[in-house]
Amino acid sequence: MRTMPKLAHLTTSDISLVLLLGHQLQAYRDAGFDVTGISASGPWREGLAAQGIRHLTIPALRRSWAPVADARAFFNLVTLFRRERFHIVHTHNPKTGVIGRLAARLAGTPVVVNTVHGLYGTDGGATRRAMYLTLERLAAACSDFEFCQSREDLAMLRALRIADPDRSMYIGNGVDLSVFDPAAVDRGAVRASLGIEESTVVVGAVGRLVWEKGLREIFDAAERIRASRPDVQVLVIGPPDDGKPDAVSQATIADLEHRGVIRFLGLRHDVRDLYGAMDVYVLASYREGFPRSAVEAAAMGLPLVLTDIRGCREVVTDGQNGFLVPARDAGALAGALLRLIADPQMRRRFGEANRRKALEAFDERRIIEQIARVYHMLLAEKRGRTIDGLNQKSVGGR
16 A cells, blocks of 8 residues: 655745745645645635645744744644654745754654755854854754755855755746746736826836845835836835834835835735736845746746846846846946836847746746655655655646
8 A cells, every 4th residue: 555645844934835835735735745834823824725735833933033932833843743744844944944954853754855945144244154054054964855946055055065965956946837927917907907007117026025125225216217207117016024123114115105106015916917017027135045026027028127146146147138236236226227117129128038038947847846856766765664655646747
C-alpha cells in the first residue's frame, strides 16, 4: 500500500500561503501529497480552505522578532511537528525559515527544506549581519536542501559555506502565466471602472504600505511628475501594515490623496486586472529577494522601473525591458518614469520584451516541477525509515 506523503509549508502569515504559494500548494496536492499550510492566525485562512488546503495555526507566531513570543512559537512548532509527523516540512520567510528548520529537525521530521526569499539581514550593520548569518548557518545545518529565489543570494550562501552546492539550487520566481496574461484583461473596461480616460498615462505600484518599499521616493517622484505632467495618474495598490514600525501613516495617505498626488486603492483581489490598466510599473524597494509584483507586471507586458538591488536585477536588464535606478534616489526615479511617460514606443518595446522574458523565465510550473523533483529525491533517500512508497504524479500541469 502506497502512503500519501505529508507535506507542510510554513510561513509567518496566512496571506503568503494564499497569494504567494497558493498555486504551488494546489499543484502538490493534485500530485498526491497531503498538503498543510502553517502560519500565524489571520483572515486569509478561509482562502486556503476554498483552495482545498488544510491550515494549522501557530500561537505566538509574529512577523517581527520578539524573543519571548518567538520561543513560545518555536516550542509550539516542535509540538505540532511531533504530533502531525509530516514527511516534509518546507519553510519560508526569514524568521519562520530559522525557527521552522530548527523545530522540524528537533521534532525528527525526515525531510526539511527551505526557500530563501531574500537575505534581508545582510543589508544592515556589521553586528546585525553577523547575527543574521549565524542564525542562517545554524538553521541551514538543520536543512536537507536550500532553494534560493535570487542568484546573488545563492552565490553568497555558497561563498560563505552556509549552503552546500550539492544541496542547494536557484529556482527564481514565477507566476501562473495563463492568469497573468495581458490578453485576458479588458483594459478599457477596467479603466472605465476606475474613471480613468484612455489618454491618461497610468503609473502603478503594488505592495504593502511600508516605507522600505520605497514609497517615500515614489511619493516624491509623483510630486515631481505632477509638476510637468498633470495628465499622469499614479496608483498605489496594497494594504496598510500598521504592525510594522515603518508603516505609512493614514495622515500621509490622506494628504497625498487630498492633493491629488497619489490615488490609493487599498487591498484588492483584482490586481491582475489593475496591471492591465497601467502603462508603467514601478517598484522602489530598498531590499527584495525576487519581487513577485515585478514578475507579475512583467508577465502583464508592462515596462518596469525598479531599484538597482538584488532580486530586481534578475527581472530588469537596464535599457532593454525597463530601467534600474539607485535606491533612495527620488530624482533618478522620477527621471526614469518621465522617460517612459514621454515615449509610448519605448513603453511598448519594453513591455513586449517583458512578456517574452516572462514566458521564458517566469513560468511557475517550472519552479513547481523543480521543487517536486527534490522532494521525491529526498524522500527516496530516506524511504526505508519514513514511508512505504511515493506517489510521483506529474505536478505543475494545468
